[in-house]
Amino acid sequence: MSETQVFGMPKVWKSEVHTHYCPGCTHGIAHRLVCEAIEELGIQNRTMALAPVGCAVFMHQYLDIDMMEAAHGRAPATATGMKTVRADKIVFTYQGDGDLASIGMGEIVHAMNRSLPLTVIFINNAIYGMTGGQMAPTTLLGQKSTTSPTGRDAKVNGYPIRVSELLATLAGPAYIERVALTSPKYIIKAKQAILKAFKNQVENKGVSFVECLSTCPTNWGKRPVDACKWLEETMMPYYPLGVLKDFE
Amino acid sequence: MAKGRVTVREEFCKSCGLCVEACPKKTLRIADHLNPKGHRPVEQFKPDDCVGCAMCARICPDVVLTVYKID
Ligand SMILES: Cc1ncc(C[n+]2csc(CCOP(=O)(O)OP(=O)(O)O)c2C)c(N)n1
Numbered sequence: 001m002s003e004t005q006v007f008g009m010p011k012v013w014k015s016e017v018h019t020h021y022c023p024g025c026t027h028g029i030a031h032r033l034v035c036e037a038i039e040e041l042g043i044q045n046r047t048m049a050l051a052p053v054g055c056a057v058f059m060h061q062y063l064d065i066d067m068m069e070a071a072h073g074r075a076p077a078t079a080t081g082m083k084t085v086r087a088d089k090i091v092f093t094y095q096g097d098g099d100l101a102s103i104g105m106g107e108i109v110h111a112m113n114r115s116l117p118l119t120v121i122f123i124n125n126a127i128y129g130m131t132g133g134q135m136a137p138t139t140l141l142g143q144k145s146t147t148s149p150t151g152r153d154a155k156v157n158g159y160p161i162r163v164s165e166l167l168a169t170l171a172g173p174a175y176i177e178r179v180a181l182t183s184p185k186y187i188i189k190a191k192q193a194i195l196k197a198f199k200n201q202v203e204n205k206g207v208s209f210v211e212c213l214s215t216c217p218t219n220w221g222k223r224p225v226d227a228c229k230w231l232e233e234t235m236m237p238y239y240p241l242g243v244l245k246d247f248e
Numbered sequence: 249m250a251k252g253r254v255t256v257r258e259e260f261c262k263s264c265g266l267c268v269e270a271c272p273k274k275t276l277r278i279a280d281h282l283n284p285k286g287h288r289p290v291e292q293f294k295p296d297d298c299v300g301c302a303m304c305a306r307i308c309p310d311v312v313l314t315v316y317k318i319d
Binding site: 001002003004005006007008009010013015018019021022023024025026027028029032183184187188217223224225228 | 252253260262263264265266269270285287300302303305306307308309310311313314315316317318319
């Protein structure tokens with residue numbers, strides 16, 4: 001009888017940290033998938049990353065790589081600077097929907113259009129998590145938040161923005177895919193997408209963008225398991241999964 | 249005879265229950281005791297049914313679980 005380890009902690013994950021995320025928050029899953037991709041590609045000692053402003057603001061304490069903190073929404077601009085002066089480095093940004101799709105919408109559009117070889121991990125949880133559950137550009141119609149207490153109304157707040165579709169209209173990007181982090185089957189696909197987004201950069205292929213549909217159990221007011229169900233039933237029909245752009 | 253085994257880093261578990269839901273053989277549950285952070289950690293109460301598929305570890309946001317296959 002012999003035993004083989006089939007799943008363990010990736011080396012890039014700092015093993016002794018307690019993340020500050022709420023129970024069941026899928027930010028942790030996204031972090032782990034990024035760690036796995038970096039480890040599998042063997043790029044740990046040449047990866048530099050940008051943490052966002054949002055719940056993932058302490059990400060630099062959890063990953064054993066060089067990380068910097070950018071101003072709210074400005075990670076793509078800072079990443080552009082990093083990649084320009086250190087083209088040998090692997091540079092990625094990790095951003096929430098308030099960060100990337102609201103205050104940082106200008107930066108991401110131009111970075112995607114310029115298409116330097118960068119990787120962008122976009123966490124879409126349809127809400128501002130860190131600041132206490134305000135409406136994000138991605139909040140669904142009818143979804144309640146502290147700034148849309150009766151539900152988002154298209155007449156007042158406009159329609160939720162499908163960021164991946166929007167960016168896929170640009171000629172520049174190499175790869176855009178939307179994935180979800182709510183069950184093992186979706187997570188396995190998400191892992192492949194994130195791995196590809198990093199591999200593209202190793203092969204100098206232009207900017208790659210992975211949108212991860214994520215849960216925010218605390219601000220949605222749901223138990224973690226119910227939050228995953230709500231995401232699959234309510235968010236997924238509006239934000240369909242799949243590859244939106246692939247250069248090859 | 250169990251085909252798999254799971255170990256839990258109890259002090260890092262936040263009791264979210266995503267792994268309990270994900271386990272296809274329903275071998276996991278939330279324990280009764282508390283960890284130092286005040287959460288009730290996950291435990292494997294039917295170890296003989298574990299097949300080592302690692303579904304639990306794949307969904308864990310806190311990298312609490314390590315999975316072994318036994319053959
Ligand atoms: C220039 C500036 N404006 C506003 C804020 C306040 N603020 C902090 S986090 C945040 C939104 C974060 O939401 P999101 O990007 O969706 O990330 P999440 O917390 O949901 O992961 C805002 C508006 C700030 N820190 N800096």
